[in-house]
Amino acid sequence: MTQINTPQDPQRRSLLIGLGAGGLAVVGMTLVPRAVLANPEDVKMAIEERIGDAATMDGRISLELPQIAENGNTVPIAFEVDSPMTESDYVKVVHIFAEQNPLPDVASFYFTPRSGKARASTRMRMLKTQNIVAVAEMSDGSVYMAKTEVKVTIGGCGG
Amino acid sequence: MAKNVKPRVKVPKTAAKGEIIEIKTLISHKMESGQRKDNKTGEKIPRMIINKFTCTYNGVEVFSADWHPAISTNPYMAFNTVATESGTLEFTWVDDEGSTYTKSAKITVQ
Numbered sequence: 001m002t003q004i005n006t007p008q009d010p011q012r013r014s015l016l017i018g019l020g021a022g023g024l025a026v027v028g029m030t031l032v033p034r035a036v037l038a039n040p041e042d043v044k045m046a047i048e049e050r051i052g053d054a055a056t057m058d059g060r061i062s063l064e065l066p067q068i069a070e071n072g073n074t075v076p077i078a079f080e081v082d083s084p085m086t087e088s089d090y091v092k093v094v095h096i097f098a099e100q101n102p103l104p105d106v107a108s109f110y111f112t113p114r115s116g117k118a119r120a121s122t123r124m125r126m127l128k129t130q131n132i133v134a135v136a137e138m139s140d141g142s143v144y145m146a147k148t149e150v151k152v153t154i155g156g157c158g159g
Numbered sequence: 160m161a162k163n164v165k166p167r168v169k170v171p172k173t174a175a176k177g178e179i180i181e182i183k184t185l186i187s188h189k190m191e192s193g194q195r196k197d198n199k200t201g202e203k204i205p206r207m208i209i210n211k212f213t214c215t216y217n218g219v220e221v222f223s224a225d226w227h228p229a230i231s232t233n234p235y236m237a238f239n240t241v242a243t244e245s246g247t248l249e250f251t252w253v254d255d256e257g258s259t260y261t262k263s264a265k266i267t268v269q
Contacts, residue, residue, distance in 0.1 A: 073231060074231040075231075102194050105227040106227055106230070112220070115238065115239055120238045122237070123234070124229050
């Protein structure tokens with residue numbers, strides 16, 4: 001590839017660049033997992049399936065995920081939603097979605113006023129670097145959303 | 160019934176009335192995602208996960224969760240509840256085959 005930097009006729013140069021790009025594309029293909037991945041659009045649809053067309057607001061959810069996950073087979077995830085958790089004002093459910101896993105759904109956690117805190121933690125699988133989305137539905141029908149990116153070193157969904 | 164499924168829970172033995180306590184649970188389960196292929200045959204290994212977790216406190220549901228294949232092997236679940244009265248917390252896990260695993264823990268509320 002160092003030849004590209006030496007002065008040559010433009011046609012040959014573009015041919016070399018073309019070949020280089022083609023080579024990269026082939027390498028890229030082999031890295032793509034066999035399973036068809038979810039994408040942000042699928043996550044949007046999955047969210048709509050859960051909450052309908054309710055408008056989502058930012059805030060109130062703090063998502064705790066590592067910035068870099070070495071092992072995508074088991075990534076710790078925790079969240080807490082700011083709420084008084086009383087009979088009249090509590091968090092009903094929190095849904096977690098993954099934008100680049102084979103399936104967008106991760107889990108749904110159902111709270112009650114007797115939960116005391118809208119906090120939960122578990123461990124999840126991540127196929128690759130991606131955004132994790134949390135959607136919280138409150139008892140008054142309002143919906144909050146938060147998103148955070150996790151870089152994954154070794155993916156963990158099997159294959 | 161899947162083999163070697165062992166549920167474990169960690170609940171404080173005592174708590175003050177109204178205190179928010181943390182509960183930690185762990186169950187040994189392969190959580191087969193349905194995405195993996197058998198290396199020899201190349202065929203997909205069928206999905207077999209725990210898809211539902213529930214916690215009741217003296218018979219009243221206080222927390223539950225739906226799990227999808229993105230939940231890791233040997234699923235861990237931690238959450239909170241208010242210590243309202245002395246009694247029993249019951250934990251239930253249900254998998255794709257309909258097998259149910261349960262564990263209970265006693266708590267004394269002063």
